[in-house]
C-alpha cells in the first residue's frame with residue numbers, strides 16, 4: 001500500500017575515526033589487514049546476482065609490497081559485457097517500478113553495513129589494494145562512500161518532491177522515471193568512494209547498471225559489491241565486470257539500450273568515449289547522458305599577503321597526501337618573490353619528515369604509487385628535469401625505487417618558466433612544481449594561472465588581503481569547479497563541497513549532489529484537467 005510520504009532527513013557527515021595509538025579502531029583495522037593478508041582471495045565478477053569466474057585469473061598485489069600476493073580477479077571478455085547488459089535489462093522493469101522507500105532502504109542499509117560491520121574490511125582492502133594509509137582509506141572508502149549513499153537518498157527524496165504549480169481546475173505533476181535503457185559506470189583506481197558512487201547514484205534513481213572498475217581497484221570494489229548484495233540489492237541491478245575498458249566500451253556504445261555513461265578517469269579516455277557515443281548516436285532509443293569527471297592540473301596561487309605556514313601546510317597535504325594521486329591534488333604552485341624563500345625552506349623541511357613505506361606501518365605518511373606504468377611515467381618526468389638544460393631543477397626528492405614497491409619520493413620541482421612541462425601536464429603522483437613570480441606582478445600572473453592548462457578542476461588561493469581575495473576569485477572564475485580560499489585544493493566533503501570540474505576536467509555534474517542525480521532521471525510532466533473543455537472556440541474571435 002502506498003499511502004504516505006516518507007522522510008529521509010538531511011544526514012550528518014559520517015564521523016572520521018582517528019586510528020590514533022591505543023584506539024579500538026586501530027586494533028580492528030590492523031586485524032582486518034592481517035586477515036586479508038593471510039588469504040589469497042579469488043575475486044569473481046558479479047552478473048545477475050551470481051558470482052562469475054572466467055578462469056582467466058589476474059594477480060592482485062599491494063603496490064607497496066609487490067612480493068605479496070593478495071589474490072586474483074577473473075578477467076572478463078565481451079561475452080561477459082553482453083551477459084551483464086542482458087541481466088540489467090531483465091532487472092529493469094521491476095527495479096524501476098519499486099517504490100522509492102524500498103529502493104532507498106537498500107542504499108541506507110548498505111551505508112549502515114559499511115559504517116559498522118564492513119568498515120575495517122573495506123578500509124583494509126583499500127589500503128592494501130590501492131596503497132592508502134589508514135586516514136586516507138577512512139576518509140575515502142568509509143566516510144565518503146557512506147556519505148554518498150546517505151546524502152543521495154536525501155537529495156533524491158527532495159527531487160521527487162519538486163512539483164509544478166497547479167491553477168484551479170488543473171492538476172499538474174512531474175514524475176521522475178529512470179532512463180530508458182542501462183547505464184555504464186566506468187570507475188578509476190584512486191577512490192573506492194567514486195567506485196561505489198558511480199554505479200549506485202544512477203541505480204538509486206531506478207536505473208540498471210553495468211559497472212566496470214579499474215583493475216587496480218577491483219580488490220576493494222568487490223567488498224562493496226558484497227555489501228550491496230547483503231543490503232538486498234536485487235539481482236541484475238548492478239553488474240560488476242572486469243573486461244578491458246575498450247571492450248566494455250565498444251559493446252555498450254553499439255547497444256540500442258545504452259542510456260548513459262557515468263565516468264571518472266582520465267580526460268583522454270573520456271574524450272574517446274564521447275566520440276564513440278557520437279558516432280553511434282543514431283542507434284540509440286534516446287540521447288544518452290554523458291557524465292564524466294576527468295583530469296586536473298590543480299593550482300595553488302599564493303598572494304604576497306599570504307600566511308606562510310598555511311601555504312606550507314596546504315602544499316604539504318594538498319600535493320602529497322595519497323602520493324598526489326587525487327584528481328584535486330595541488331600540482332603547480334605560484335609563489336610571490338617576497339615569500340618564496342621562506343615557503344621553500346619550510347616546505348623542504350616538512351617533506352623531509354614524511355616517512356615513506358608500506359601501509360601496515362601506520363607511521364608512514366607516504367605509500368606507493370598505484371602501478372609500474374605510473375611509476376615509470378613519474379620517473380620519466382623526474383629524469384626530464386635532470387636533462388632540462390636549466391629550465392627546471394629538483395628542489396627536494398627526485399629519488400625513486402621499485403625494488404619492493406612503486407615508491408616515488410615526494411618531489412618538488414622548481415620551474416624557471418611558468419610553461420615548463422610539469423607546470424602544464426597532469427602527472428598524477430607525488431610531484432609538485434613551483435614557480436616564483438615577482439610579487440608586484442601578482443595580478444598579471446593570474447592570467448598565467450588561468451591559461452596554463454586546459455583543465456579546470458580545483459584551485460586554491462592563499463592571501464590575507466581581502467581586495468586581493470576578491471580580485472583573484474573574480475579573475476579565476478572559470479579556472480576551477482572547486483575553488484578554495486586559504487585552504488588546500490583537496491578533501492571535498494559530500495554535502496559540503498559538491499565536487500566536479502569544468503573545461504577539460506569534466507561535465508561538472510557535481511558528484512553527491514542533486515545536480516548529478518538529475519542526470520539519471522527523465523521527467524514526465526502530466527497535466528490533468530478537471531473542468532473539461534468541450535468547445536474549441538475562444539471569446540476573441542466572436543463578432544462584436
Ligand code: NAD
Nearest residue numbers: 187188189213214245246249265266269293294295296327
Ligand atoms: P583511467 O582513465 O586510466 O581509467 C579510468 C577507467 O576507465 C578505468 O576503469 C579504465 O579501465 C577505464 N578505461 C580505460 N580505457 C578505456 C576505454 N578506452 N574505454 C572505456 N573505459 C576505459 O584513469 P585512472 O588512472 O583510473 O584514474 C586517474 C585519472 O582519473 C586521473 O586523470 C584523474 O585526474 C582522474 N580522476 C578524476 C576525478 C574527478 O572527479 N575529476 C576523480 C578521480 C580521478
